[in-house]
Amino acid sequence: MGTLALxxxxxxxxxxxxxxxxxxxxxxxxxxxxxxxxxxxxxxYCTSRxxxxxxxxxxxHRFRALPxxxxxxxxxxxxxxxxxxxxxxxxNARNGTLEELVxxxxxxxxxxxxxxxx
Numbered sequence: 679m680g681t682l683a684l685x686x687x688x689x690x691x692x693x694x695x696x697x698x699x700x701x702x703x704x705x706x707x708x709x710x711x712x713x714x715x716x717x718x719x720x721x722x723y724c725t726s727r728x729x730x731x732x733x734x735x736x737x738x739h740r741f742r743a744l745p746x747x748x749x750x751x752x753x754x755x756x757x758x759x760x761x762x763x764x765x766x767x768x769x770n771a772r773n774g775t776l777e778e779l780v781x782x783x784x785x786x787x788x789x790x791x792x793x794x795x796x
Contacts, residue, residue: 679709679710679711679712680711680712680787680788681711681712681713681714681785681786681787681788682702682703682706682711682712682713682714682786682787682788682789682790683713683714683716683782683783683785683786683788683789683790684699684702684703684713684714684715684716684789684790684791684792685715685716685717685718685779685783685789685790685791685792685793686699686715686716686717686718686721686724686791686792687717687718687719687720687721687791687792687793688719688720688721688792688793688794689720689721689723690721690723690724690729690736690737690738690741691723691729691736693794695721695792695793695794696721696724696737696741696792697737697740698792699715699790699792700715700724700737700740700741700744702790703715703744703748704740704744707744707745707747707748712747713747713748713749714748714749714750714751714782714786715741715748715749715750715751716751716752716753716774716778716779716782717750717751717752717753717756717757718752718753718756718779719753719756720760721752721756721792722752722753722756722757722760722762723738723760723762724737724738724741724750725738725741725750725752725757725762725767725768725771726738726762726766726767726768727766727767727768728766730742730768738768741768741770741771742768742769742770744770746770748770750768750770750771750772751771751772751773751774751778751779751782752767752771752772752773752774753773753774753775753776753779754773754774754775757773758773
């Protein structure tokens with residue numbers, strides 16, 4: 679099976695990018711592909727435990743439900759700047775380095791970046 683790397687910049691609250699990214703990650707993982715999602719800027723909020731308390735389910739619930747085989751990695755600088763230390767993250771997410779992003783991109787068979795505001 680192939681390796682897919684996704685890069686997500688968009689907030690889970692105001693943009694469609696996270697919905698699209700999590701749908702692609704779910705589908706690729708279901709087909710047996712290795713998937714990693716690297717989150718930068720406001721994308722790190724997709725791994726915030728605090729957003730699980732929203733009155734209605736959000737895309738964060740879908741990120742939480744991803745199989746353990748899908749790697750969720752935040753830019754540690756972006757996450758900490760936004761108050762998301764290791765204890766504030768979903769159980770299946772972690773903070774990582776930009777070097778890890780480079781490794782994911784260079785080793786992936788396919789790479790998709792969700793950088794837009796829509």
